[in-house]
Amino acid sequence: MKKFVNAFDYAGHICKALPGGILMTTAAGDTVNTMTIGWGTIGIQWGKPIFIAFVRDSRYTKELLDTNGEFTINVPMGDIDKKILGYCGTKSGRDCDKFADLGLTREAPEVISVPGIRELPLTLECRVIYRQFQEENQLPQELYDRYYPGPVGDYHTAFYGEIVSAYIIE
Numbered sequence: 001m002k003k004f005v006n007a008f009d010y011a012g013h014i015c016k017a018l019p020g021g022i023l024m025t026t027a028a029g030d031t032v033n034t035m036t037i038g039w040g041t042i043g044i045q046w047g048k049p050i051f052i053a054f055v056r057d058s059r060y061t062k063e064l065l066d067t068n069g070e071f072t073i074n075v076p077m078g079d080i081d082k083k084i085l086g087y088c089g090t091k092s093g094r095d096c097d098k099f100a101d102l103g104l105t106r107e108a109p110e111v112i113s114v115p116g117i118r119e120l121p122l123t124l125e126c127r128v129i130y131r132q133f134q135e136e137n138q139l140p141q142e143l144y145d146r147y148y149p150g151p152v153g154d155y156h157t158a159f160y161g162e163i164v165s166a167y168i169i170e
């Protein structure tokens with residue numbers, strides 16, 4: 001069962017959950033993968049409700065998004081096993097199947113091709129309508145030094161996902 005909601009009624013809940021981590025799920029072909037995100041923005045552009053996720057070049061998630069520009073945002077609605085966010089925030093889907101390893105339950109989507117996750121029930125289905133590589137020369141030195149040290153920058157791309165469905169899995 002899904003309880004359909006207005007995503008903006010949960011904007012505060014989502015933004016408060018972000019620093020502790022929520023999940024972003026992607027899929028292409030037979031592969032479904034999820035990763036922890038701590039950064040994100042929910043709001044409006046072009047008159048559309050949008051969730052923006054910031055994904056570094058090195059993530060398998062980026063590769064899947066480049067193949068299939070759809071994702072779900074998966075937000076806890078109470079306590080969850082902390083192991084989930086730790087595991088999905090350190091292991092890459094290139095090397096393991098995070099759904100199988102953690103016993104996460106997929107929930108069939110409504111509009112897009114990427115599933116939700118029963119254990120993190122607040123779900124935003126998002127279709128990428130714009131993407132923007134964040135250029136290093138636009139960053140203040142302090143943020144550049146803090147977030148992009150080393151010879152390989154591993155910069156972020158902002159993926160603007162139009163929120164095409166929002167619900168709580170019950």
Ligand SMILES: Cc1cc2nc3c(=O)[nH]c(=O)nc-3n(C[C@H](O)[C@H](O)[C@H](O)COP(=O)(O)O)c2cc1C
Binds near residue numbers: 085
């Ligand atoms: C709390 C937390 C927040 C994170 N936030 C982000 C984020 O916003 N963007 C990002 O690219 N990586 C973020 N990461 C790192 C990815 O989750 C991690 O590199 C993951 O293993 C990538 O998985 P993938 O290779 O399967 O895509 C975060 C990790 C943690 C633990």
